[in-house]
Amino acid sequence: MxxxxxxxxxxxxxxxxxxxxxxxxxxxxxxxxxxxxxxxxxxxxxxxxxxxxxxxxxxxxxxxxxxxxxxxxxxxxxxxxxxxxxVDLTPFYEQMRDHPVLAPVIAEREGLHFVLEPSLYECVVKTIIGQQLNVSFAATLIQRFQELAGSKAVFRGREWVLFPTPEQVARLEYEELQALQFNRRKAEYIIDFSRKVVNGELPLEALWSLSDKEVLHTLLPIRGIGRWTVECVLLFGLGRPDLLPAADIGLRNALKRVYGLDHQPGEEEVRQWGESWAPYRSYVTFYLWDSLDNVK
Known part of the structure; x- marks a missing residue:
């Protein structure tokens, strides 16, 4: 096709x-x-x-x-x-074109869009795996997790691994993930979350119709899911345009550099700046994250 x-x-x-x-x-x-x-x-x-x-x-x-x-x-x-x-970003560019500090950062990245995960389940689980880990080790754990629980298929003469389904993960025991260097709590978070999805306690597809606040209220009570995890799901799972993860270290580091500050801005300071970025705070955040990489 x-x-x-x-x-x-x-x-x-x-x-x-x-x-x-x-x-x-x-x-x-x-x-x-x-x-x-x-x-x-x-x-x-x-x-x-x-x-x-x-x-x-x-x-x-x-x-x-x-x-x-x-x-x-x-x-x-x-x-x-x-x-x-x-997604039409023209209004975003028009709004930020005259920003005294951020205009060059955004202009250099014109046309940069989010790429979302194919499913909300994959987004949540990957985000849980990445909690409080460096990117390299998180990538290693994701690969091991897929090899353990995911299906395999052959395309173009090579073997490909699929991200596991909730049903495949729900059948696992905590010790199987611990054997891959997952700590016990994270193993419990992932498997218990998958079981909630499978037994119908958590209809993930219903999140599409909820507001950002409603998504927070739905996911935050789940063990192992904090505000940072929900914000990542809102960004990279649901593609919400006006989210501001003000506590994120990467965002605060980027603002420190772009604004030439001698201190890392606090969460409240970031939220105050972010007022003028609405309704595109997700994109300003994304572009600032990208600015931490010297390669455009």
């Missing part, structure tokens, strides 16, 4: 996929200018490959695997959501 996804410009495929090519926790495999990863289809594993726009100003997408009848449109919507193809 091949199709194209029209883009709303400004859209930079190069900037948007840079993180997918360089981030240690990426689930994508780069092949030239294309990126591939496995996703779950209704009839089993699928391989999704996304390439840069050609003359039609549309992403080129190829799906390999056993598709069910009528599944094509659902997959188009999923990939379009993942790559933010219908």
């Amino acid at each position: 091949q199709f194209q996804l029209p883009l709303i410009y400004p859209y930079s495929f190069e900037l948007t996929t840079k993180r997918l090519r360089t981030f240690e926790k990426t689930s994508f495999v780069a092949d030239g200018d294309k990126l591939s990863r496995t996703i779950h289809g209704s009839r089993g594993p699928l391989l999704c490959t996304v390439g840069p726009p050609a003359g039609e100003k549309a992403l080129r997408v190829e799906i390999e695997g056993n598709l069910a009848e009528g599944e094509a449109e659902e997959l188009k919507r999923k990939v379009a959501r993942m790559f933010s193809t219908q």
Whole structure:
């Protein structure tokens, strides 16, 4: 199955996929200018490959695997959501164009969009795994976790591993994750969360229709999920545009550098600055995170 996804410009495929090519926790495999990863289809594993726009100003997408009848449109919507193809950032750029400090940071990254995880479950579990860990070790644990619990499929003559389903993880014992160097509490968090999803206590798809505050109220009572985890899910799972993780160290470090401060700004200071960024605080945050990397 091949199709194209029209883009709303400004859209930079190069900037948007840079993180997918360089981030240690990426689930994508780069092949030239294309990126591939496995996703779950209704009839089993699928391989999704996304390439840069050609003359039609549309992403080129190829799906390999056993598709069910009528599944094509659902997959188009999923990939379009993942790559933010219908997000119009023009109002954001117009609003921030004259900002005395942030305008250059944003202008240098024009066309940079979020790439969302294919499922909210994958986003939550990856975020829990990454709690209080450096990126490299978190990537190692994610890989081990997938190898242990995920299905495998062969595409293009090589074996690919899928991110585990809630059902696959719910069947695990805590000790199996501990054997992979997960600490006991994190093993419990991941498996218990998966069991809540499987038994219907936590209908994740219902989160799409909730406000940011309602998502916080829904997820925060779950053991192992704190505010930082929910904020990551709102950003990289749900793609909410106006979230400000004011306590995030990376954001505060970026602001310290961009503003030339001699101190790291506190959470309240960040929130005050963020008032003028609404309703695009997620994008300002994302661009500031990107500014910590010297490669644009």
